[in-house]
Amino acid sequence: MKVGFIGLGVMGRPMALHLQRAGHALFVWARRPETSEGLPATVCATPAELGRACEVVFTVITGSADVESVALGPAGLIEGMAPGSVLIDCSTIAPDSARRIAARLGENGVAMLDAPVSGGAQGAIDATLAIMAGGDVAVLERVRPLLECLGKRIVHVGPNGAGQVAKACNQMIMVAAIQAAAEAMRLAAAAGVDCGKVKAALAGGSAASKVLDVMGERMVQRDFTAGIEARLHHKDYGIVLEAARRSGVPMPLTAAVGQQLNALMAQGWGRDDTASLLRVLEVQ
Amino acid sequence: MRIAFLGLGIMGRPMALNLIKGGHAVTVWARRAESMAPLLNAGAIGAASPADAARGQELVISMVADAPDVAEVMRGVAAGAEPGLVAVDMSTIAPAAAKRIGEELAAAGVDFLDAPVSGGEVGAIAGTLSIMAGGSEAAFARARPAFECMGKNVVHVGASGAGQVTKAANQIVTGMGVLAVAEAYAFAAKNGVDCGKVREALLGGFAYSKILENHGQRMLDRNFKPGFKSWMHEKDLNIVMQTAHELGLCLPGSAATAQMFNAMVGSGLGEEDSIAVLKLLEKLSGQA
Numbered sequence: 001m002k003v004g005f006i007g008l009g010v011m012g013r014p015m016a017l018h019l020q021r022a023g024h025a026l027f028v029w030a031r032r033p034e035t036s037e038g039l040p041a042t043v044c045a046t047p048a049e050l051g052r053a054c055e056v057v058f059t060v061i062t063g064s065a066d067v068e069s070v071a072l073g074p075a076g077l078i079e080g081m082a083p084g085s086v087l088i089d090c091s092t093i094a095p096d097s098a099r100r101i102a103a104r105l106g107e108n109g110v111a112m113l114d115a116p117v118s119g120g121a122q123g124a125i126d127a128t129l130a131i132m133a134g135g136d137v138a139v140l141e142r143v144r145p146l147l148e149c150l151g152k153r154i155v156h157v158g159p160n161g162a163g164q165v166a167k168a169c170n171q172m173i174m175v176a177a178i179q180a181a182a183e184a185m186r187l188a189a190a191a192g193v194d195c196g197k198v199k200a201a202l203a204g205g206s207a208a209s210k211v212l213d214v215m216g217e218r219m220v221q222r223d224f225t226a227g228i229e230a231r232l233h234h235k236d237y238g239i240v241l242e243a244a245r246r247s248g249v250p251m252p253l254t255a256a257v258g259q260q261l262n263a264l265m266a267q268g269w270g271r272d273d274t275a276s277l278l279r280v281l282e283v284q
Numbered sequence: 285m286r287i288a289f290l291g292l293g294i295m296g297r298p299m300a301l302n303l304i305k306g307g308h309a310v311t312v313w314a315r316r317a318e319s320m321a322p323l324l325n326a327g328a329i330g331a332a333s334p335a336d337a338a339r340g341q342e343l344v345i346s347m348v349a350d351a352p353d354v355a356e357v358m359r360g361v362a363a364g365a366e367p368g369l370v371a372v373d374m375s376t377i378a379p380a381a382a383k384r385i386g387e388e389l390a391a392a393g394v395d396f397l398d399a400p401v402s403g404g405e406v407g408a409i410a411g412t413l414s415i416m417a418g419g420s421e422a423a424f425a426r427a428r429p430a431f432e433c434m435g436k437n438v439v440h441v442g443a444s445g446a447g448q449v450t451k452a453a454n455q456i457v458t459g460m461g462v463l464a465v466a467e468a469y470a471f472a473a474k475n476g477v478d479c480g481k482v483r484e485a486l487l488g489g490f491a492y493s494k495i496l497e498n499h500g501q502r503m504l505d506r507n508f509k510p511g512f513k514s515w516m517h518e519k520d521l522n523i524v525m526q527t528a529h530e531l532g533l534c535l536p537g538s539a540a541t542a543q544m545f546n547a548m549v550g551s552g553l554g555e556e557d558s559i560a561v562l563k564l565l566e567k568l569s570g571q572a
Contacts (some may be wrong), residue, residue, distance in 0.1 A: 238529050244543075245522060248550020253541040258529070265532030 002027060003146065004054035006047060006070055007091070011117070012060035014124040015090070015150050016041070019058075022149045025162045027053050034054050047071075051080030056143055058154045060090045063235065064097035073177045083109030086143055090131075092116045092232075095168070096160035096246075099248045102135065102160035111139045114160060116167035117151065118174075120228050128152050132170070134163030145246045168243055171236040172254050175274060177211035182278040218275040230277075231270030234261045285309070287430055288337040288344045289328075290357050291375070292319040295401070296347035298408040299374070299434045301326055306433030313337040334360030334366045343430055344371045350519070351381035358385050362392035370426045372397045374415070376455075378514075378523045379448040380530070386419065386444040395423040398444065400451035401435065402458075404512050412436045416454070418446030452527065455520040459558070461495040462517075466562040469503055470569060480504050499559050508556040508563070515554035518545035 003024040005016040016039065020026040029050045036043050044050035047070050051057060057077060058232045061067055067089055071077045077087060087105060088097065089112065098114040105112050113135035129151035133140050140147075140156050147154050157166045184207075188198040199216045202208065218224065231275035237258045244251045260280050267283065269276040285308050289300040292314040304310050304326050312323045313331040320330050331337035338344050338361040346357050354373050361371050371394050373382065381399035397419035407413040408460055413435035424440045431438045441450045454555040469479045469485070483500045486492065502511070521542040528535045544561055551567075553560045566572040 058320045234529075238526075241525065241529075245505065245518075245546055248546060250543045250547035252540060252543045255525075255543045257538060258525075259534045259539045262528055262532050263534035266534065270532075 001025070001056060002054045002145070004028070004044075004057035005041070005049040005060075006030070006050065007060035008039070008059065009060065010121045011090075011124045012058075013039075014121075014127075015058070015060065015129075016150045016231065018127050019146060022146075024146070037080070046075040046080075047077045048080035050083070050202060051077040054081075054085065056086045056088060056146060057081065058088050058090060062091065062232070064093040064239075067091050067093050068097060068101060072104055078108060081105070081108070081110045085110055086139055087112045088115050088146075090115050090117050090170070091112070092167050092236055092239070093164060095164040095243060098164045099161040100132065111136060112150070112160065112227070113139060113143070114163040114164055115147065118167070118170050119151070123151070127130060130170075131155070132157050132163045132166035134158055135160050164239075166241070167186045167239045168224070168236070172240050174211060175233050175237065175261070175277075176253055176257050177209055178215045178274050179260055179277050181209075181212050181216045182219060182275070182281055185216065185278055186281040215273070215275045218273055219278045224269070224272040224276050224279065226271060227273045227275075228262065229271050230264055230274040233274050234265055234270065237261055285313070285343055285429060286341045288313065288331065288341045288345065289323075290314070290334050290337060290346040290361075291348040291353075293347065293349075293407050295408045297322060298405070299347060299413075300328065300343075302408075302411045302433045303430060303468060304328060306430075308430065308433070311337050311341065311538030317374050333364075334358075334504055337361075338364035338371075341369060343427060344369060345430065346371070346373045346375060349514060350375070351377040351385075354381070355385055355388075358389060358396075362389055362394055365394045367393050369393075369396065370395045370434065372399050372417075372423075372427050372430075374399050374401055374521055376400045376451050376523070377448060378527060379445040379452065380527070382418070382448045383445040395420055395426075396444065397423050397427055398447040399431070400447055402451065402454050403435070408434070414454075415439070416441050416447045416450035418442055418448065418450075419444050429505075438509045448523075452520070452524045454523055455517065456535070456538050458495065459517055459521050459545065460537055461493060462499055462558050463539065463541050463544060463561055465493075465496050465500050466503065466559065466565050469500075469562060470565040470571065473566075474569060474571060497518070502557065503562050505561050508560045510555070511557035513555055513560070514548045514558040514560055517558040518554070520543070520547050521545055 001024050003019050004027045006029050027050050028036045028041045029044045029047050030036040102112040113133050115131050115133045117129040117131050119129040131151040131154045132158050137156050157163050185195045188195050263280045287308045288311045290313045311329045311331050312320050314320050334357045344361050386396040397417050399417040401413040401415050405414040413436040415431050415435040417440050472479050472482045525542050
């Protein structure tokens with residue numbers, strides 16, 4: 001199949017390569033052309049040109065505005081994609097934004113799935129991402145073989161936007177868990193107890209989690225190089241809290257964690273791992 | 285002075301009336317034409333659009349709901365403006381939005397002030413609003429006679445956006461202040477102590493505040509009629525939290541408070557006064 005890919009960052013690049021290795025013809029467009037260097041792919045001049053060439057297009061880019069501009073803006077996908085083709089947006093953006101893009105593409109007979117992923121750069125490399133999809137279930141079934149090149153767990157959550165809602169829930173739980181791990185590590189250190197031992201002891205019990213395992217280890221090693229850059233979680237928290245506000249649903253813990261992320265950004269650690277929440281607690 | 289006033293809601297109507305009382309020649313415009321009637325009866329001239337209202341004026345004032353409304357109204361003003369016009373927005377919007385609107389107007393040769401107010405409907409009627417202005421010295425000097433018809437405490441805080449920054453700071457203090465008084469009452473009540481007596485005792489000490497005095501009394505009377513609607517306070521706290529997010533600013537107290545107001549709107553208390561946060565606390569602690 002002719003598959004387009006836009007967004008060749010730490011997540012997108014390995015994902016695009018999996019699709020190519022599975023035998024699909026890969027077309028790419030990149031805002032910064034150097035990011036597409038060395039890829040076994042046809043490089044397109046604009047998203048519209050890429051859209052014209054492909055049956056399915058993937059996007060993995062940073063913000064709602066970026067996705068909207070690539071999809072709907074001048075020389076955007078909408079100008080090229082043919083009726084019956086499918087846009088699969090794996091970015092993390094606002095649910096409202098995903099619904100808006102889907103509706104606009106739908107007017108042209110182009111289907112869209114919001115299909116954000118969880119699992120980080122390692123999950124993208126190992127093709128073990130969790131994929132949470134929103135959109136028409138028949139469309140999902142059509143492209144499922146492609147998604148199976150990228151991830152193990154593919155769940156149809158509901159109509160357009162539902163995938164992004166699930167991703168927002170994922171981010172809330174995950175970053176709150178990082179904050180909890182950070183506070184536990186901080187308490188242990190302040191009490192003069194070995195953090196590594198505490199983490200090892202907890203791993204067998206009810207507090208065991210993937211976050212404690214991965215981010216907790218980074219905290220023990222004091223290795224704050226990203227994994228996932230904290231600024232992306234900070235961005236996601238903006239989405240989550242805005243969704244909470246729109247729904248009139250109180251989220252006291254999420255709001256408190258959001259403030260710790262604001263402090264992290266103020267300290268200049270946005271490009272480091274979110275395990276840096278530990279360092280925020282150490283600011284005196 | 286020839287003044288156009290755009291937006292005649294709960295706040296705008298009495299503010300415009302006070303300008304007429306102050307002897308100014310006032311032209312009015314409102315989205316809903318029927319809102320203009322009381323002003324026309326008081327001697328104002330009606331306009332068909334913001335552009336129409338702005339034509340031939342020395343000063344234009346807007347008092348509308350939110351940033352997109354301000355931007356739209358001011359685009360009209362720019363279209364009708366003659367050189368040297370000063371435009372003042374007295375709505376509460378994000379500082380960044382105010383700056384942007386100021387820049388757009390500057391490009392059209394209009395000098396802009398952001399000048400949000402505090403004091404509520406009561407202050408608007410009595411002409412005792414606090415007015416916090418951001419923008420150029422010259423524009424502030426031009427607008428001052430109008431401000432003095434509407435408010436008592438008129439402060440030029442700084443450059444464009446500074447008025448909205450001040451208003452946001454005001455909403456942090458009042459939002460947390462109302463929640464603090466409500467929590468103190470919930471605490472006293474759950475301990476079986478009379479809230480009225482607690483208020484009386486606290487008024488003499490360091491916990492004294494206008495909010496304890498006024499809002500505290502209304503909580504005792506269980507008078508939840510607005511005043512200041514809690515959905516509007518929620519909107520203002522959202523401006524605070526959005527700005528904090530953009531700047532990388534840690535505001536844990538405001539964040540917790542914003543979630544309480546969020547819950548109020550979600551549970552149908554949005555049209556009541558912000559002191560209805562007391563009801564929410566009581567529900568959460570099984571006191572209702």
